[in-house]
Amino acid sequence: MKDAPGLAVEPDPTQAPAEADEAETTAAERRRARRTAARTRGASSRTRTLASYPLRNIGTIAGRELYSLFASPIAYLVIAFFLVMNGYLFSIILFNSQQASMSTSFADMAIILLFLAPSITMRLLSEEQRSGTIELLLTSPLRESELVLGKWLGAMGFYLVMLALTLPYPLFLLKYGSPDLGQVAGGYVGIILVGGVFLAIGLFISSLTQNQIIALAASIGVLLVLWLFQGAGQSFGSGGGASLAQYLALAPHFDSFTSGNIRLNDLVYYLSLIVIALFLAVRSVETRRWR
């Protein structure tokens, strides 16, 4: 400051109102401003061109996540394993039951996912923390909620691709038998939701550690407990404890989907689990700053 006594400190007020009337400008004006900005590249027009759009941010994060997932060999291993396991179980079930139904297959799919989803989510946030890219993300004009939602949607995108590759099974049934299409559709809705829950919980756990392997092991552990909670409840005997455990466990809510009669409370149950897990992940990323 000593050597530049004539220079006043940049006053805050000139910037803030500029931002306020930006909101009032029409889209056309904004486009024009953007073009001018590209030409002049002055500081004030530069600030004008930057706005934050939550959907764009979420899309940016999700897009990069998909890019990275498909760039990694692990992703293809996961897909291959998922398809081979499912194909194997599907044909065994079909052979034994001689029925054009997928309800047992969906239940098996959920169990396979219980182990596979954590291998998709293990690196989502833990790797960003280990490699230091979290510093880029958290210093960008991006809300923690946008980061978490983007990450989850990226993982969901990957999962949906994986799931889409199982569509030949119902098509096969359709060709050689007459499956209950309501059951098949319900099963897919259910397995998408269960996958969403697994990925959200895995995402939350990966926000807690820098270590992918810990994230993987912890996620599998937590998911197993949640899935099997039912059994634990039964060992308490019947009554309140058992029915609470029945309600909290992941597995019992799955049946209504594969039977084709989706119950509202099962739908709400899975959706609220997703919301809770994502919310916890957001809080976890937020508190990271304070550590």
Added chain:
Amino acid sequence: MIEVQNLSKSYADKLAVRDVSFSVEKGEILGFLGPNGAGKTTTMRIITGFMPATSGTVTVAGYDVFSQSLEARKRIGYLPETVPLYPEMTVEAYLKFVARLKGLPSSRIGERLEYALDACQIKDVRGKLVSKLSKGYKQRVGIAQALIHDPDVIILDEPTVGLDPKQINETRQLIKGLGGQHTIVLSTHILPEVSMTCGRVVIISNGQVAAEDTPENLTKRLQGRDRVQLEAKAPRRELVDALKVVPGVTHVSAEDVDGGRVRCEIEGTGKRDVRSELAATVVGKGWSLLELRAASMSLEEIFLKLTTREEEAA
């Protein structure tokens, strides 16, 4: 453009930054100089909104980095100490990702991408995977990432670390060229780096600002670096003549004090420590040496801790 006021930050029980204040004018290049563990990274992380301060305020382009964080962050480009790269992405995909992340409108991404690739001389590796790049190229991609969205403020944490001398030179030229258009803060623990690139220097040590000045003024102040005080029992004239011829000594002033003692102030070039030779001279003449000490300033001690060797860059 950047106002840092009474900034303090403590980790758990350790005070890493205490009561730091400085400001950076628009278009200025400020050097943030300090030895390891001085608190440079901590301060930069607070300015960029990565972590909150324990107390004090920071505003960037008029926006408080804590309460108006998103607005402030849009206007900052930041190269952290560990370059935040995704090894599985190509350079181009990565830079596009950062541009979108920083809120650059899609219509400007192409133009800014070309500019950043060009400015950082990474055009030839644009299609390469980041994991396949050398350390120097990674660092350049890191700088490209910090300027791609045409930010008002660019914060660079040790931008030349790990580069070879040629790359160091190029990077400094690049940073110099960015000044004026952008307001830049760069941290370093290499003294010559700031005099080559920065218009002003803030020296931080032990979490506190130790000095703030232009590189030229600092260099002047540093010339007192090799000031030595010597007291001996000797005839004044002969003592002065003997000390003057010690290599590295530029000036000797002396005064008589009672008891036949003489007190001298000796200035050196600062290139070498003359104290042992001074002592040998006095003792060699058969005089008795009563006192010999470096007239130390706190600044000097800080500078001694700074890595000053930089023969490679010359």
